[in-house]
Amino acid sequence: MSLVTHSSTIKLAGNLARSSIVFTQNMSNRSQIFNPFSNNDSPSSGLVQTQREMSSGGKETWLQKFFTVDTTKTAHSDVVGSPNLYRLVYLSTIPERNEDFVKLSTKMLSKFTEDRDDYRLVGAWQTRIGHGEEIVHLWQYKNGYQSMDDETGDDFYPDDKDFIEWKHKTRSMIKSTHSQICMEFGYFDEPRERSDKHIYELRSYKLKPGSMIEWANHWAKGIEYRKSDNQNVAGMFTHIGELNMVHHIWAYKSFQDRNRIRRNSWANSGWSETVAKTVPLIKNIKSRVMTSLPYSWLK
Structure with missing residues (x-):
């Protein structure tokens, strides 16, 4: 595969005077200039609408960082990601022990859903x-890589008796586990508490290597058409584990609600454009429909 570097200068209003983008891309053996405002989009739409503060000290937005970083010399995760890290854990339980696992976890893991300084169990779902028979846990590292470094071995709470006992007692209930360390997309908000009961959909996309920045650019605009009903829960991509994976989690009040929201999205030309531009970047898609377990913070 040949890599060709393209440079283009983009004028933006306000405090973005002149910025340069250098982006390396190859699609279907053709080199293509990366244009964040394709189809004559104006700077007042799309990415501009996704501005968010990326640091407590300054006012750097995701858009500003995107246009001021040379992507040939900077990790792509630094361009499209935020400092928030998560561990997505898949636990395949023995069918006849699944109910025992849920009961024990409800008793012993509920306290770890509280807002803590190190880790937090944000979501726990039954597929x-x-x-x-698959259970999905979503843990948040409150201090990013510092929280990961504070771990001892594979334990979140190596000195907590309840957590140690939970791991010991559930070992015989689990057939297999696997996990991924994920970074939150810069244009996606953190999960918000939901008190009402929902069904959740975890959509996982395997992308073509090298396409993450283009994916993020299109979704930074497309997300505006997918959060009108507060259905967006989390958006992240893998940093450790199976790479080039994107995970989006959505919440719906019912299957009928899911059908209504998705159909309404297609009525917007902006959403259909997002789909048309991102489908070529995907190698495969998986979808899970999940319900919250009693000990989940996200209901």
Whole structure:
């Protein structure tokens, strides 16, 4: 595969005077200039609408960082990601022990859903459609890599008796586990508490290597058409584990609600454009429909 570097200068209003983008891309053996405002999009739309503070000290937005970083010399995760890290854990339980696992976890893991300084169990779901007897946990590292370095071995709480006991007692209930360290997309908000009962959909995309920045650019605009009903929960991509994976988590009040929201999205030309531009970047897609377990913070 040949890599060709393109440089283009983009004028932006306000405090973005002149910025340069250098982006390396190859698609279908053709080199293509990366244009964040394709189809004559104006700077007042799309990415500009996704501005968010990326640091407590300054007012750097995701857009500003995107246009001031040379992507040939900077890790792509630094361009499209935020400092928030998560561990996505898949636990495949023995069918006849699944109920025991849930009961024990409800008793012993509930306290770890509280807002803590190190780690937090944000979501705990039972897969209903997609992978039978699979439980999904979403842990948040409150201090990013510092929280990861504070771990001892594979334990979140190596000195907590409840957590140690939970691991010991559930070992015989689990067939297999695997996990991924994920970084939150810069244009996606952190998960917000939901008190009402929901069904959740975890959509996982395997992208072509080298396409993450282009994906993020299109979704930074497309997300505006997918959060009108507060259905967006989390958006992240893998940093450790199976790479080039994107995970989006959505919440719906019912299957009918899911159908209504998705159909309404297609009525917007901006959403159909996002789909048209991102489908060529995808190698495969998996979807899980999940329900919250009693000890989940996200209901």
